Amino acid sequence: MTFDTLYxxxxxxxxxxxxxxxxxxxxxxxxxxxxxxxLHSALGSETRIKNPRTWLYTVTANLCRNQLKRKTHYRxxxxxxxxxxxTQESVEADIVRKERLARMxxxxxxxxxxxxxxxxxxxxxxxxxxxxxxxxxKPSSVAKLLSRSIEKxxxxxxxxxxx
Amino acid sequence: MNCIDQETLLRYLDGEMPIxxxxxxxxHLEACAKCRAEFEATEASRELVHKTxxxxxxxxxxxxxxxxxxxxxxxxxxxxxxxxxxxxxxxxRAWMRPAAILVAAALIVAVAIPMFSGDPITPPDPSSETxxxxxxxxxxxxxxxxxxxxxxxxxxxxYAVEHAVITSTxxxxxPSGETNSPDNRTL
Numbered sequence: 001m002t003f004d005t006l007y008x009x010x011x012x013x014x015x016x017x018x019x020x021x022x023x024x025x026x027x028x029x030x031x032x033x034x035x036x037x038x039l040h041s042a043l044g045s046e047t048r049i050k051n052p053r054t055w056l057y058t059v060t061a062n063l064c065r066n067q068l069k070r071k072t073h074y075r076x077x078x079x080x081x082x083x084x085x086x087t088q089e090s091v092e093a094d095i096v097r098k099e100r101l102a103r104m105x106x107x108x109x110x111x112x113x114x115x116x117x118x119x120x121x122x123x124x125x126x127x128x129x130x131x132x133x134x135x136x137x138k139p140s141s142v143a144k145l146l147s148r149s150i151e152k153x154x155x156x157x158x159x160x161x162x163x
Numbered sequence: 164m165n166c167i168d169q170e171t172l173l174r175y176l177d178g179e180m181p182i183x184x185x186x187x188x189x190x191h192l193e194a195c196a197k198c199r200a201e202f203e204a205t206e207a208s209r210e211l212v213h214k215t216x217x218x219x220x221x222x223x224x225x226x227x228x229x230x231x232x233x234x235x236x237x238x239x240x241x242x243x244x245x246x247x248x249x250x251x252x253x254x255x256r257a258w259m260r261p262a263a264i265l266v267a268a269a270l271i272v273a274v275a276i277p278m279f280s281g282d283p284i285t286p287p288d289p290s291s292e293t294x295x296x297x298x299x300x301x302x303x304x305x306x307x308x309x310x311x312x313x314x315x316x317x318x319x320x321x322y323a324v325e326h327a328v329i330t331s332t333x334x335x336x337x338p339s340g341e342t343n344s345p346d347n348r349t350l
Contacts, residue, residue, distance in 0.1 A: 007229055016220045025221060036229055104215040123216045128179045143179065147170040154208045 003043050006052055007036055013124060014060050020120045021064040031063045057126070058134045061117050068113070100157060107156035115149045122146060167191060167198050172205045 014035060018028035038059055042049060049055045108116060114135055121131045128142040137145065167175075167188060174180045175188050192199050228240050 008226065011226045012224045015224055019221060020216055020219045023219070029227075033229075040229075100211075101215050101218055104211060105219065108215065119212065120216065123213060125177075128174075128177070143170045143174045147168075147173050150173070150205075150208050150212055151169065153212060157211075 001052060003036075003040055006039065006056070010053065010056050011036070014056060017057065017120060017124060018060055018064055020123065021061070021117070022067060027067060031060060031067060034063055035060045051130070053126075054130045054133050057121065057124075057130070061121070061134055065113060065117070103157045104153060107153045110156065111149060111152070115145060118142070118145055119149050119153075166195060167201065169201070169205055172198075172202055173209070175202075176206060176209060 011032065014032045015028055018031045019025060022028050022031065035056060039052075039056065042055075108119060111119065114137075117135055118131060121134060126134075129139045132139040132142050171180075171188065175185060180188070192202055230240050
């Protein structure tokens, strides 16, 4: 695969991944650009890349992690205003739905760095083996970590709703 | 089979299970109401997480041109696609690929047909002393047709987009099949 093909195929996916991780479009854009600069250098130096997708996600995840470490705390994500799914949906139901999503977003921020990265990678439907390689765990651990994170997030949302 | 834990249900939902194990889980779910309820709850949680994370992403993404510095320190730009600044949306794009292939094929045919139809084209020898007079369009006995084709390609070393011009001329008065100079088209 040429650099051009990889750039066209993965730019959008990596950009969305970086947006989820970092919370701001500007930082996501810089991070993804830096990822592809590294890819360009690696291909130019004839470095052998076994799996380009895993390589790209790993580099992007590491760059995002470094970026987040530079901040004193995980920046609050500006919640998107969600449009109602149907015109028949009542205003109250729409508010409840938005509140639930807002609680979930807050819960994601409370996850540990590795678990949060895994949940963000999970969004792109990557195979468990690739996600394991990217975050540096055994493939057999991925299901357990994901299951634990999803349970934690769901419980957090329910607890917040009750309070 | 014993009742299924959430971890197994997740692997089942994500297709991360060998087929024999998958069949076993399916059979158990058909038979066990408790596990079926657990399955539905896991599926709902999974969907909620996916939906929430999707809300953290932008709706539209424009893929910018890639800029880098070559070994000589010169800034170069690489168009990320045939259409720089192409905006991609989250709408289905399945119809765009076949349409793009058809348009590309039609363009190739439109260019290729005039190129390969008619008599062989031989350009005049530019070193010939009579070259300029041969290009004198006021001479009614000489009718020159000049064709210019521009090829756009990407340099595989620098990734820069470059252009090459191929010019060919033909003397209509020359009998077909005869040439008075070798084909010296250059790129």
